Amino acid sequence: MTGGDFKEDSPEIYVAVTLDRIGQRYGLLPSEVLSRASTLDIIAMDVSISYERMKNSRSQGQVPEMRQEDMLAALKQRKQQ
Numbered sequence: 001m002t003g004g005d006f007k008e009d010s011p012e013i014y015v016a017v018t019l020d021r022i023g024q025r026y027g028l029l030p031s032e033v034l035s036r037a038s039t040l041d042i043i044a045m046d047v048s049i050s051y052e053r054m055k056n057s058r059s060q061g062q063v064p065e066m067r068q069e070d071m072l073a074a075l076k077q078r079k080q081q
Contacts, residue, residue, distance in 0.1 A: 018045050 019030040022037060022045050033041075058065065066074075 018042060018049070021045055021049065 019033050022033045
């Protein structure tokens with residue numbers, strides 16, 4: 001993969017961004033992250049990235065705030081379809 005050979009939401013770019021973010025946070029090179037990071041590190045960064053995206057989307061009015069009861073009702077309704 002080179003600088004322009006990727007799709008915006010491809011798994012490859014997601015892995016590269018995750019490695020970069022972990023490296024930035026802990027002061028490591030991507031190769032060091034690959035050799036030292038555990039699954040927990042990757043999961044924690046995934047949650048962090050997802051949470052940041054959600055906060056940004058909410059601040060721009062793109063994601064409505066929902067109560068847990070409303071989310072569970074929507075999920076139940078979807079499963080019944």
